[in-house]
Amino acid sequence: GESVGLHLPTLSVQEGDNSIINCAYSNSASDYFIWYKQESGKGPQFIIDIRSNMDKRQGQRVTVLLNKTVKHLSLQIAATQPGDSAVYFCAEIPEYGNKLVFGAGTILRVKS
Amino acid sequence: EPEVTQTPSHQVTQMGQEVILRCVPISNHLYFYWYRQILGQKVEFLVSFYNNEISEKSEIFDDQFSVERPDGSNFTLKIRSTKLEDSAMYFCASAGGGVSNQPQHFGDGTRLSIL
Numbered sequence: 001g002e003s004v005g006l007h008l009p010t011l012s013v014q015e016g017d018n019s020i021i022n023c024a025y026s027n028s029a030s031d032y033f034i035w036y037k038q039e040s041g042k043g044p045q046f047i048i049d050i051r052s053n054m055d056k057r058q059g060q061r062v063t064v065l066l067n068k069t070v071k072h073l074s075l076q077i078a079a080t081q082p083g084d085s086a087v088y089f090c091a092e093i094p095e096y097g098n099k100l101v102f103g104a105g106t107i108l109r110v111k112s
Numbered sequence: 113e114p115e116v117t118q119t120p121s122h123q124v125t126q127m128g129q130e131v132i133l134r135c136v137p138i139s140n141h142l143y144f145y146w147y148r149q150i151l152g153q154k155v156e157f158l159v160s161f162y163n164n165e166i167s168e169k170s171e172i173f174d175d176q177f178s179v180e181r182p183d184g185s186n187f188t189l190k191i192r193s194t195k196l197e198d199s200a201m202y203f204c205a206s207a208g209g210g211v212s213n214q215p216q217h218f219g220d221g222t223r224l225s226i227l
Contacts, residue, residue, distance in 0.1 A: 032213040043203050043218035099157040
């Protein structure tokens, strides 16, 4: 039968503004988290990661914040550019094992 | 920058036929993975492979699926008798070794269409 796709949340931002993409993860025992960017027709592209012993990590134009108390992860993109338009996924790795468990994704649209 | 490469980019196969999806992971990586993404849905884990054996597999990865690392560079996913519901994007990923988790790097996928 036909699959029903997920209705992904969409964040629309003006070029140059900052973007914040949020993710709630499921497993309190997860100890490693990654943000991926997926453009149309491409595979997930690694952006930034964070381990559970940290609450913040910065990269080039991106910052990841981890709040273990409420099982919340966010990705902040500074000075958003049209090339940032994509679907963004958070992913977690549970305490034992090394498979990625992906979230549903957020569509980021950047308006010029 | 090293990358994971997958072939073919699109595979069209009749239901019931066997299909082999191929991947060349990043050369010094030790952990290899297959994931799939049905159109409009989440990326789902299928299987992980380390030290020439499966280290973890999901419920999706049933007896119709198998993986192999036939030489030092290729990593393949075989679906023995394809079903309509196997239609999806299949992504290969690899990660380096080490004491703690390393980020998994993905290829651009193979679109599998079962007719």
